[in-house]
Amino acid sequence: MEAIRPVRRTLLRDRAYEAIRDAIVAGDIAPGAVVRDAELAERLGLSRAPVREAFSRLVDEGLLESKPQSYTRVTPVVAADVRDAAAVVGAMHELVTRAAVPRLLEDHVGAMREANVRFAAAVRDGDVDAALHADDELHDVLVRVSGNRAAAATVARYTPLIRRLERRRFGEGGNCRSAGLHEQLIEACADGDVDEAVRVTAEIWRALEELADVP
Numbered sequence: 001m002e003a004i005r006p007v008r009r010t011l012l013r014d015r016a017y018e019a020i021r022d023a024i025v026a027g028d029i030a031p032g033a034v035v036r037d038a039e040l041a042e043r044l045g046l047s048r049a050p051v052r053e054a055f056s057r058l059v060d061e062g063l064l065e066s067k068p069q070s071y072t073r074v075t076p077v078v079a080a081d082v083r084d085a086a087a088v089v090g091a092m093h094e095l096v097t098r099a100a101v102p103r104l105l106e107d108h109v110g111a112m113r114e115a116n117v118r119f120a121a122a123v124r125d126g127d128v129d130a131a132l133h134a135d136d137e138l139h140d141v142l143v144r145v146s147g148n149r150a151a152a153a154t155v156a157r158y159t160p161l162i163r164r165l166e167r168r169r170f171g172e173g174g175n176c177r178s179a180g181l182h183e184q185l186i187e188a189c190a191d192g193d194v195d196e197a198v199r200v201t202a203e204i205w206r207a208l209e210e211l212a213d214v215p
Contacts, residue, residue: 016046017054024063024074025163026129031076035064061157077164083212085161090205092154093139096146097185097201101194103145109190112141116186120179128167138182142189162208169211178207 020040023029037051044051055072058064062081066072075081115138122130136159143152181204188197 012046012050013053016040016044016050017057019044020051020054021058021061021063021160024058025160025167027164027167029074031074031164034071034073036072062161077168079165079212082162082165083209085158086205086208086212089155089158089162090202090208092151093142093201093205094198096143096148096151097197098194099148100142100145101189101192101197104141104189104192108141108145109186112138112182112186112189115141116179116182119182123179132163132166135182165212166208178204181207 020029020035029035035055037048037055041048041051055064055066059066059072062085063075064072065075115134119131119134119138122128122134143155146152181200185197185200185204188200
């Protein structure tokens with residue numbers, strides 16, 4: 001029994017944060033919905049403390065808004081906020097791409113290709129969850145290889161704001177990015193062409209900024 005240690009509170013906080021964040025991004029908790037720590041704590045099988053900590057983090061990240069002694073609710077999807085987030089996340093992806101391309105191995109490029117195959121198939125099938133998951137996996141290869149922890153943290157913080165709009169547009173019949181642009185990025189990575197990889201990355205994220213302006 002000595003090998004069994006108590007679960008650290010920070011892990012419970014992270015578990016609560018991820019579960020609530022994912023539910024907001026997926027639309028399971030709709031924009032404008034009021035959230036209550038006691039109710040979510042019961043649903044998650046946690047105490048209220050880690051849920052409150054998760055609420056605080058989600059407020060900082062723009063997915064929740066709170067009025068003390070009144071309410072905590074899911075923020076609306078605001079085009080200007082999505083555009084700003086896409087600009088920041090895009091800049092971070094350009095940064096990590098520039099650093100990662102010279103370090104990429106064959107296995108890394110192979111992982112990107114495999115992710116793009118799954119991405120294209122998910123888009124054809126209308127499976128938004130699978131499409132966004134594959135998209136994350138593709139771009140995360142470059143984030144990981146770059147080794148830039150600050151950029152990785154920034155991407156993780158602001159991407160959920162963008163995902164909410166992507167999911168809505170996908171549901172309206174739009175596409176989640178472009179498998180063709182991904183293929184251009186992968187070929188540039190395979191060729192070790194840093195400038196072309198950065199150019200395509202900028203194009204991918206510029207399209208997301210423009211997505212925020214679609215009525």
